[in-house]
Amino acid sequence: MNREKSRQIFEQATTLIPGGVNSPARAFGGVGGSPVVFERAKGAYMYDVDGNRYIDYVLSWGPMILGHADPRVCDALHEAVSRGTSFGAPTLAENTLAELIVKMVPSIEKVRLVNSGSEATMSAIRLARGYTGRNKIIKFIGCYHGHVDSLLVAAGSAAATLAVPDSPGVTPGCAADTILVQYNDVAAVCETFAQYGAEIAGVIVEPVGGNMGCVPGSREFLQTLRDETVKAGSLLIFDEVMTGFRVAKGGAQEYYGIMPDITTLGKVVGGGLPVGAYAGRKEIMDAISPVGKVYQAGTLSGNPLATAAGIATLTAIDEDPDFYAKIDRATTRLAEGIAALAAESGVKVAVPHIGGMATVFFLSEEDDAVVDWPSSSRCDKARFAKFFWNLLDQGVYLPCSQFETMFTSVAHTDAIVDETLECVGKAFKAL
Numbered sequence: 001m002n003r004e005k006s007r008q009i010f011e012q013a014t015t016l017i018p019g020g021v022n023s024p025a026r027a028f029g030g031v032g033g034s035p036v037v038f039e040r041a042k043g044a045y046m047y048d049v050d051g052n053r054y055i056d057y058v059l060s061w062g063p064m065i066l067g068h069a070d071p072r073v074c075d076a077l078h079e080a081v082s083r084g085t086s087f088g089a090p091t092l093a094e095n096t097l098a099e100l101i102v103k104m105v106p107s108i109e110k111v112r113l114v115n116s117g118s119e120a121t122m123s124a125i126r127l128a129r130g131y132t133g134r135n136k137i138i139k140f141i142g143c144y145h146g147h148v149d150s151l152l153v154a155a156g157s158a159a160a161t162l163a164v165p166d167s168p169g170v171t172p173g174c175a176a177d178t179i180l181v182q183y184n185d186v187a188a189v190c191e192t193f194a195q196y197g198a199e200i201a202g203v204i205v206e207p208v209g210g211n212m213g214c215v216p217g218s219r220e221f222l223q224t225l226r227d228e229t230v231k232a233g234s235l236l237i238f239d240e241v242m243t244g245f246r247v248a249k250g251g252a253q254e255y256y257g258i259m260p261d262i263t264t265l266g267k268v269v270g271g272g273l274p275v276g277a278y279a280g281r282k283e284i285m286d287a288i289s290p291v292g293k294v295y296q297a298g299t300l301s302g303n304p305l306a307t308a309a310g311i312a313t314l315t316a317i318d319e320d321p322d323f324y325a326k327i328d329r330a331t332t333r334l335a336e337g338i339a340a341l342a343a344e345s346g347v348k349v350a351v352p353h354i355g356g357m358a359t360v361f362f363l364s365e366e367d368d369a370v371v372d373w374p375s376s377s378r379c380d381k382a383r384f385a386k387f388f389w390n391l392l393d394q395g396v397y398l399p400c401s402q403f404e405t406m407f408t409s410v411a412h413t414d415a416i417v418d419e420t421l422e423c424v425g426k427a428f429k430a431l
């Protein structure tokens with residue numbers, strides 16, 4: 001497949017933009033080589049600047065659950081843009097989007113809109129600290145919550161792990177109040193609460209891990225988080241930036257039937273425009289300025305274009321009673337098809353999937369499943385990279401890292417999934 005124009009544009013980008021990208025996940029660091037430069041997208045397809053077509057399982061890293069350029073979203077945007085692009089003042093559309101979120105996500109009573117997932121998690125942590133008057137936060141190894149200083153941390157040497165900075169520029173002071181625990185490790189959660197319970201403001205968790213590949217939280221793990229936070233008077237924050245409106249209409253909290261105190265949202269909630277939200281029970285949300293004392297603000301928060309795309313997307317989901325049956329069908333067909341093809345070719349993989357999320361893990365000799373960061377990190381990255389490039393050259397666009405999650409949309413029909421599986425079969429044979 002010829003991608004010469006992509007190569008040239010990316011080369012120029014490296015002279016203008018650090019690494020040629022405005023977000024590192026796009027840089028093909030995990031698979032090597034030059035990223036594809038895209039021109040347009042429609043439904044389940046993306047088209048690059050050289051005129052190649054790809055079946056897209058990245059979906060802008062999650063948001064495009066209706067498929068690209070859905071007419072309902074495009075019409076809403078055209079209509080909104082003609083009325084002005086930003087007012088910095090209240091609009092009816094903000095109420096409409098908040099009402100939809102409250103209606104669809106079970107634990108949410110009030111919502112504050114922001115502009116990204118990172119902003120949502122940063123603000124949720126501040127709220128948990130402000131509301132409880134405590135400082136410490138528990139975060140799980142392998143979970144990503146955006147580029148928030150106190151969450152860009154790595155495991156230190158202590159057993160119940162006090163975090164250290166994971167990026168230059170994050171101060172030891174910022175990291176010091178974050179405690180790192182292994183994902184899905186119930187005993188470690190209980191031990192950490194036994195040691196630090198009275199100091200813990202909140203626990204932030206991806207209820208389904210999506211940033212070490214797709215790693216669903218076990219029910220026992222998530223229930224333990226709920227029970228221990230209640231006992232300790234700490235807040236439970238479900239980071240549903242990825243899982244919100246993707247694992248189920250009401251997110252992972254509806255799927256598991258476990259209610260957090262605070263929920264963070266992003267991706268699907270903005271329908272492809274920059275939107276995030278943090279939300280929760282009224283009495284907690286009313287601790288935020290201007291009602292309460294926890295300060296948070298944003299010039300473009302609740303922007304009319306962003307809210308229009310969000311409303312159009314959530315309305316389309318809400319009005320289709322079969323929406324998640326379609327998403328589940330596409331993901332299950334894809335994941336089970338890939339697992340069967342791998343078995344035929346004698347390639348050892350696990351393909352966990354839930355809602356519109358799945359990952360093909362090239363398991364190490366010692367693992368039969370991926371349940372946490374250590375088992376994810378042991379996967380065969382070189383084999384994944386070969387698989388990725390083979391599929392890319394056949395016109396299938398996967399996330400460019402073993403540690404990312406594939407996403408499906410309602411535009412991924414049976415025929416499109418079956419076309420993908422044909423390519424996957426060839427890719428396994430070529431490994």
Ligand SMILES: Cc1ncc(COP(=O)(O)O)c(C=O)c1O
Nearest residue numbers: 116117118144145146241242266
């Ligand atoms: C679970 C989770 N939280 C937060 C974020 C940060 O969101 P954003 O990239 O919109 O800042 C991401 C981004 O991928 C995410 O997956």
